């Protein structure tokens with residue numbers, strides 16, 4: 394396998410100025426691991442774009458009063474409904490009823506939680522289209538402006554807690570719902586049409602939404618993964634779960650020279666060279682630190698400090714894609730993928746999705 398193109402000594406790769414790890418002026422390599430990750434990110438992005446395109450056709454069919462060509466609804470669109478899916482999971486655990494309104498959402502939500510539990514925040518680093526966009530925005534920002542910026546610690550810490558506050562708000566709201574409220578929500582009209590409302594969020598965007606998205610994108614050019622690091626409640630939940638993951642980036646202090654190349658390379662600004670195991674909720678298993686380490690067998694994804702076995706990026710990619718195919722395949726085969734909303738109801742719901750009585 395072709396190896397890394399090593400950067401010259403002293404060349405900056407984009408670390409954390411505040412922490413004394415550089416300013417992000419140059420990035421000199423793109424390793425095999427990063428190519429594999431890019432391939433997986435493109436694979437999932439292609440699925441998501443295809444799903445969005447099909448869902449747009451499905452909604453248009455009903456908006457046009459079924460006069461255009463019929464497009465089957467792609468159930469994968471429910472992957473964008475994590476709160477409904479969390480409610481569905483709780484309802485399933487407590488009642489045994491696997492709700493038939495957004496079953497695919499529950500399957501995908503459970504899969505992403507499992508990935509976080511087993512393999513750190515792999516969803517953010519390998520699957521999420523927002524994470525993918527954010528990554529290439531800060532990389533573009535660094536190319537154009539010569540560097541990225543790190544907020545000072547006094548701003549970084551409180552801002553990072555914002556996503557946790559949002560996450561606690563949503564999770565607490567679901568935890569405190571009783572079975573009857575959960576059932577009312579899951580089988581109610583609002584939830585049935587939640588995916589359509591999400592489509593309208595983009596296709597019928599308000600001026601305010603447009604400018605908020607532009608501001609977030611501009612900030613992402615300068616600050617690495619601005620949305621993910623400070624605001625995403627989904628990432629916060631997965632980050633919290635990932636703390637319990639047995640697989641973690643693990644440093645061998647016996648062979649480590651303390652050069653800090655790993656910390657310079659980390660997009661989450663984790664001080665990898667000072668830790669033996671990366672427990673941080675911000676680690677998204679991107680392997681950038683592993684690629685950057687010049688010492689063989691020093692930095693690896695392992696289950697424990699003493700473990701001789703390690704998980705290379707290609708195996709990590711295979712497990713992520715394999716689990717996705719397994720979960721979605723089993724869900725399809727067992728009838729837990731497609732929902733049960735009949736076409737007549739969809740016709741009525743889609744054409745009334747903006748009505749005030751379908752607000753929540």
Ligand code: SF4
Nearest residue numbers: 659676677679680682
């Ligand atoms: S610690 Fe390593 S794997 Fe984790 S986010 Fe940083 S560079 Fe990526």
Ligand code: SF4
Nearest residue numbers: 649652653655666686
């Ligand atoms: S783990 Fe590797 S890159 Fe990080 S400080 Fe040690 S030798 Fe350098």
